[in-house]
Amino acid sequence: MKKSAQPTEFSLWSIAVPAYGPSLLFGIGEGAILPIIPLSARDMGSSLAGAALVVALIGIGSLISNIPASLLTAKFGERLGMVGAAVLSLIALLLCVFATDLWLFAIGVLLIGAAAAVFNLARQSYLTEAVPPLMRARAMSTLGGVGRIGLFVGPFIGALVIHLVGLSGAYWVAAVSIAAAGALALWLPDLVSDREEKIKGPAPTVGSLVAANRSLLLSVGIGILLVSAVRSARQVVVPLWADNLGLSPAATSLIYGLSGAIDMLVFYPAGKVMDKKGRNAVAIPSMVLMGTALILMPLTSGAASLLMVALLIGFGNGIGSGLIMTLGADYAPRHGRAQFLGIWRFMADAGGSSGPAILAGLTALITLSFGIAATGVLGLAAAAVLAYSIPRNKVIQR
Incomplete structure (x- = not known):
């Protein structure tokens, strides 16, 4: 049975790409679409109040999906949880791009929030397992910071592509970023070094x-x-x-x-x-x-x-x-x-x-x-x- 790295031996750089790479890419994807969702809703005939409600569906989707996300992560593991969240996000983004009805667009936005819940929970659980407790706060703060960098950068990339192809460009930026996040999570090996220590029993x-x-x-x-x-x-x-x-x-x-x-x-x-x-x-x-x-x-x-x-x-x-x-x-x-x-x-x-x-x-x-x-x-x-x-x-x- 492998032993977990001791705090004195452990470096966050050793897990920088597998721990933070998918989070940065996912954050860029979210950042690209967040300012555009209300504009898309308005283009489909929504009122100002209705557009605000559509934006709120991201948070609602995340809220109602946290418990199911935890069950899925417990059953399939953190890495596959992130991959599944990326796939669901891609489906939701395609629904948003090709929706001709406000209701279909709203469903896509709700699914984006649900996918974010799965991804966020999986990456937190992933990092909790991988990092020694004495470095846990640094690891989690960096995880939160990397996500914020992605949210900050995403709108600028989205704005550039929107200038070239229109509003749908932001969703394609998100699709590429999130697909890359899922591919990176799928390609990389498990961070967890002590899977053998899983406690038996229900x-x-x-x-x-x-x-x-x-x-x-x-x-x-x-x-x-x-x-x-x-x-x-x-x-x-x-x-x-x-x-x-x-x-x-x-x-x-x-x-x-x-x-x-x-x-x-x-x-x-x-x-x-x-x-x-x-x-x-x-x-x-x-x-x-x-x-x-x-x-x-x-x-x-x-x-x-x-x-x-x-x-x-x-x-x-x-x-x-x-x-x-x-x-x-x-x-x-x-x-x-x-x-x-x-x-x-x-x-x-x-x-x-x-x-x-x-x-x-x-x-x-x-x-x-x-x-x-x-x-x-x-x-x-x-x-x-x-x-x-x-x-x-x-x-x-x-």
Whole structure:
């Protein structure tokens, strides 16, 4: 039986291509189509509200597919899970390209979200098995950072091809990128070095895992739900508040882009701090910074002050890169790991879906400034919940 590499012997460079190559390619594919989906829906006769709903189907598809994805990954393995997700994405993308009806297009978008759930869970489980626990946060932060780089680069590649062939070009960019991700996952050998150590006996059910980890899910899990809500809301508050201030689309895009650039630059140092100083050394500052910045945003009055707040949001979000995946890997039991990660990702996606909804509801009922500030309060609440719960729960690092 092979022994796992010791932390002193292990290098992330040794698994850079198999661990992060498919994730970068998949991220480029997602990034290429995300800005185009609402435009495609509008071209098919959708209203503005309908186009927003179509975009939301990606998150809904991911949310409802997390548990099934965990079962598929547990049965067929992480590598085949990524390959299957790439195949499903290709089918969904072709459906989007050739759809002549809005409903068919919406089904394609929903399937893209479902495929993303399978891929994301498989790559997290894959890396959890491959990396020693003492380097886990660096590995997960890098995984999150690589995905963000893909999402950042994808729209630029998509824009170039759209200029040449029209809107469908973005979907073809995504198809090529995701096909390459699937081919890379299929070609590479398993990262896992101790498959022989699989525990014998029936795999635990999702229900039994929820029951066994009820206190954990109601403590750290609630904190993760709040983190996801704040992160997802932060993607819309900058453009909304910029519009409220009367800034031009160009200025808004520049501010949003600079915030994203800061986000991408700090993921690896943050992972190293988590590994050396503990998860809360990053989790708490990340949420405090984001929460404070969101509370301050309604006080901004122009491009310069909004840029400062947006950079603070980007920095806070960036240092939290990989946090949710790291905590999920920490607490996941050796037996039933994929199923547990499916539950964990379901909670995270539930928070991600609720963040923009909470912001929209508060904005409709009161004002946009109140909704943004309330989202900031959720960030501070997330910091408090994680500060209270993580030290009081034993972290399982296997």
